[in-house]
Amino acid sequence: MASPSPASPRSRFARAYRAADEEDAANRYFAPQPTSTSDLPDPDVFLRNIARGVMEVFAGVRDVDQLARWLAEDAYRKLVTRSNLAARARSARGQAPQRPVHTIIAVHHSSPRDGVVEGVVVVRGPARTRAIAMRLEGTDGRWRTTSLALL
Template sequence: MTASPSSAAAPAPAPSPLRLVVVPTPQPPLQDGRVPVRLVHPGLSAPRPAHRPGPRPRPAYAARDDDFGPAWSARAELPDARDAGRRLITLTLEALAGRRPLAQLQPITSLGVFAALSGGRRPRWCAEGTSPLVVGPVHVCEPVDGVAEVTAVARRGGRAHAVAARLEGIDGRWRCTALQVG
């Protein structure tokens, strides 16, 4: 038996040639002190630098009396992150359970975290029931100087729930800037 020409496999189409696509990098234009260089088209604005979470670099000059506002603190200027994290997690869970006023969290949280706690709904496992809340060991990771990420497991009524927070050193004390209660 011979195969008919119609049943033979059709030749594969030739692959399309590769082409180079130039993608602009999301970096600010390079600046040289000797010769000003402009790498941006005249009609376009310069791209914004990438967001880098964490504390901002501290200024090299000495602080003057007329400086004001919050100042980032180095790790050496801050208390123990594990104790601060345990205190934050315990206070937060007690406030969500209705055992202490939410206003007590205001000094140790950022405005955004406090607004979310005040206006958000409370986790059902935290708000309902009378069994005690038990916070397990607090784990601390310090990815950058002046920043601590703390996690713990809270138990209530035989169930475990994860709690995570980001603490940043501001004005010589830890302040919670992100909080997740699972």
């Protein structure tokens, strides 16, 4: 039996299959790897620290880039947008950024599946009480905030 010519559909399929297989193998080793909840630190501490950081970003005393390491791209973009709006509002009122005095009242979290935590941090400030809702996912041995909402 003759082998297929380089231009035959069979050989093109074989090359595409090998390329897809090599890409899959590369993703298995080099793409972000999910991490089990048991291999990650306590999410309560992480939720508290991210909430403090978010409140400081909105107050204008912390740069949003300082939190970038712990935020997924979507959450980072939303935080940048909201912090820019807060900075414009402070500028329009003629206010200088001031370090906020916030008290964390409560932290609630649950785990819908292994490696994922959804939590809410209730924060009391001088003017009002707010809630920060977050979704954490374990990736590459650390928590990462994939969703963030300030209510």
